[in-house]
Amino acid sequence: MNYLKLCLLSILLIPAMVFAHGPARQKALVTMEIHASPEEVWAIVSDFCSIATWNSMVKTCSASQGSEKGSVRTIEYGTGEKVTEKLFKNDAENMKMLYAMEQLEKGRIMKDFPIATLSTTISITPADDGASSLVQMKGAFYRAFPGPTPPEDQTDAAAIAAVTTLYQNGLQGIKTAAGGK
């Protein structure tokens, strides 16, 4: 009887499974000091598709309108998963860039990257009188799992860990590209 109830319940829950993402938006924030001038660092990141050169988790990138605002890039992660991301801000004056993953198709959960609707801000602020840079990557995103009880590898915590790893990897790559210090 209980088993039957459970079956009925799971059938009732199916409509809930089609929702696009989790209910509570999450944050990730990684900052790294890079011993290169802000201009040098900006030159590395401001090209919208340069991500394929400084983030080893990204295999390929192609962009519709280069680094213009509104450009859409398609990136392929090392896992083979492909996503599109739109450039919302490329502000050379304030050395700030904002791009966001376009919403995933309903029900899609990426391998090793259980997130949906990630928006990323990269900002560079001068340190040590301009001889050095503080580079920050900030993300706002939802976990991809739509229901109230995600499996362990698709929880909010798993989503935060995945984005944090992506950013750490990216910042490490930018550092290497800027001379490694």
Place this chain on the structure above:
Amino acid sequence: MSVIKAVLSFLVLSWVCTLQAQPYAYITNQGDNSVSVIDTKTNKVIKTIKVGNNPAGVVVSNNSKRVYISNPESHDISVIDTTSLSVIKTIKVGGGPLAIAISPDDKSVYVADWYEDNVYIIDTKSLSVKTKVNVGDSPSGLAVDPNGLFLYVANRDDNTIMIINLIDNIIVNTITVGRAPFGITFDSDKKQLYSANVQSGDVSVVDLNKQKTIKHIKVGDFPYAVAVDKKNNRLFVTNQRSNTVSVIDRESMESINEIEVGEYPEGINLHPDKTRLYVANWFDNIVSVIDINTLKIIDEIETEDGCRAYGRFIADSDE
């Protein structure tokens, strides 16, 4: 005895008047499972109240006595008593309660559940669920008309607004708006609804006499919620990804200005004194206070992690 009574009632009355003059703002902190209570006279947080998990939606009752908070992750509503500033009851509701609104007579609270695609109706006397109405895909915004006859529901993934007749709780019409409508606000003078459409980056104006969308007003990236300033004939819209508040002329229905605020601005309310706006910046954990004449930020109030304040978070304010 009667002297004591008189003194007491005078004290209560004067206290109530003070409350009305300088209401509190109740800010949901989604990352901290709490609500920051801001005294809008001093713009200081006077108390932080623990509620359910990942609180997002908020509505202050019309008589200012209660605040209802939606907690999507613990699937319940926290009921706060504004005298003791404490949670007096937790009501289990659905699988993902988010948007929340209240009837003009304070007798019913409406909760949109965006997992179950239902609107739950809670009786505020018994503090229990009375009934539910099945709506469109991912309901995310609610508004009530001042007569209490109709409830408006924005269905984010259907790009529609549904109208529910509150006499018999049936859907009487469905109107198409922009892509991914989120926050919706009722304009009682103009008999219009405004929906902030996250994906199309605009605000749809729905004429309720004609029962159709009459205009799409371009705003910033990822608009979230709309506040109406009837006195100065303006609308204010939070743009999550532009980190701005768009200023719209309510007559020409055009965007006329954009105010820089913090990162991920979400909930927005006009203070009942009609001189300032309160905006919750989710990423920065800061509430910005904007002077509506100069359009400048005049104060910033630190909250706990992930302030959202989605709904009517200041008593007595127009939604």
